[in-house]
Amino acid sequence: MLKRAMFRWGQLSSRVFAVEFDLRAEPLYFSLSSNPQVLHHAHQQLFGDEGKLFSLHVHCDNRTEKARTHAEIKHKLSVALSRDCDVFEASSFTPDVKNSVVKGFFIRDKSTTTLSEDMLKTLQQSKSVCVFSYKREGQYCWQELWSPVDQVQESVRQYITPAAAAQHHPSTLNIRNSDVFYCMKEAYEVLQECTDIIPESKEVLKLVDEQLETSRGDGFPVIVIEGLDATGKTTLTEALRESLNATLLKSPPQCLAPFRQRFDSEPPLIRRAFYALGNYITAAHIGKESLRAPVIVDRYWHSTAAYAIATAVGGRVENLPKPGSELYQWPEDLLKPNLVLLLTVSPEERLRRLRGRGQDKTVEEAELEMNQLFRLKVEETYKRIQNPACIIVDASPSPQEVLQQVQHLIRNEMSLVNNQLPMRQDKKPCNPSTHH
Ligand SMILES: Nc1ncnc2c1ncn2[C@@H]1O[C@H](COP(=O)(O)OP(=O)(O)O)[C@@H](O)[C@H]1O
Ligand SMILES: Nc1ccn([C@H]2C[C@H](O)[C@@H](COP(=O)(O)OP(=O)(O)O)O2)c(=O)n1
Known part of the structure; x- marks a missing residue:
């Protein structure tokens, strides 16, 4: 719980989130703010009225454990949620800062069942997984830490704020010593x-x-x-x-x-x-x-x-x-x-x-x-x-x-x-x- 809280309050304010909404286009970038911000047209497409919206991030100090947890979740999401949910790769990062990426997923659940929530509930039991939910309110959208029982302690809303494209695509920030080794x-x-x-x-x-x-x-x-x-x-x-x-x-x-x-x-x-x-x-x-x-x-x-x-x-x-x-x-x-x-x-x-x-x-x-x-x-x-x-x-x-x-x-x-x-x-x- 401590780690989750640290991730939430210590890191979020300076972070940018990127969702690979359409692989042929730029990712959608947003940051968080305590003040409501009007969404841009592009962001309205992602945070549209349809369905329930969640994001989940894997953060853990042990890199091999983190890599395996991420791969396992990716597999589970693709198998279990393929029919009624859109699952996009998402990351949270500090712009242009090497090794700052926390990888995760953005889920848009259009089903009438609680399939994604049941799965997120199980995944959230792992201390290295952090789940957020998103709610629309007119032209605004906010994010809060997700709780399956709808009792979010310290329920602070963080409003989605469209952010500028990063100079370096976030997926390039962690390549050294995670994907390519130079010695x-x-x-x-x-x-x-x-x-x-x-x-x-x-x-x-x-x-x-x-x-x-x-x-x-x-x-x-x-x-x-x-x-x-x-x-x-x-x-x-x-x-x-x-x-x-x-x-x-x-x-x-x-x-x-x-x-x-x-x-x-x-x-x-x-x-x-x-x-x-x-x-x-x-x-x-x-x-x-x-x-x-x-x-x-x-x-x-x-x-x-x-x-x-x-x-x-x-x-x-x-x-x-x-x-x-x-x-x-x-x-x-x-x-x-x-x-x-x-x-x-x-x-x-x-x-x-x-x-x-x-x-x-x-x-x-x-x-x-x-x-x-x-x-x-x-x-x-x-x-x-x-x-x-x-x-x-x-x-x-x-x-x-x-x-x-x-x-x-x-x-x-x-x-x-x-x-x-x-x-x-x-x-x-x-x-x-x-x-x-
Ligand atoms: N110059 C060429 N022209 C036409 N077919 C070729 C040529 N070079 C290889 N092939 C055929 O293409 C296929 C793949 O070639 P291969 O040498 O096994 O490629 P690689 O080792 O790069 O996977 C084989 O069936 C091979 O016979
Ligand atoms: N020196 C090498 C050789 C292959 N790889 C990896 C890169 C790809 O994931 C696969 C490609 O290998 P694959 O078996 O398809 O190659 P062949 O054409 O059969 O020689 O292996 C590598 O990382 N480094």
């Missing part, structure tokens, strides 16, 4: 915090510890191939392996395959930490293998960051962190490749290839197929990542033509005189073991 230690700590609830974390950490002893000196070139699913990465990387006599590696590495499904079902914080650690294991493999032969890598940090950012950022491409943002910077302690190529094909061609392959798609890929916005955000993020940035390759021609185009690019970029790749590097990538 190994941060991702490692997330899995350390989960060892009780996810026993597999221990095994993953052990694999990380075992791999990181390897160092990398000057070696053969390291070339990463990136792109959305079905853009032709497997086809191209296999062909490059043959033609360059190279070693082919992947991130996440094969040794993490038995754990992938488990971590894919976890909320972003844990799932993304798992993929981040996968890159460090692959980096150790690259270090070893590049002493012997050129190395081709199928997905690496660009994928980890691009999928994580595109999932974390709600709505439109415009909501992504601005180009040049520090969120697009390569982790300081992760081995850098010499070249990163991004395969791109038109959405139509990609769908044709996905269907042709006839494989089961991961949930994320199925979502991607339906969700044009998400696909655009992944691709745009790939392109914004810096140091190393990726070179875009049109992967729509035939496999043979794509291979030739890429061989040509590699030769040019790496200043090679002929097709053989034995060469020494100019750049010295950083060595993961020195930062361990």
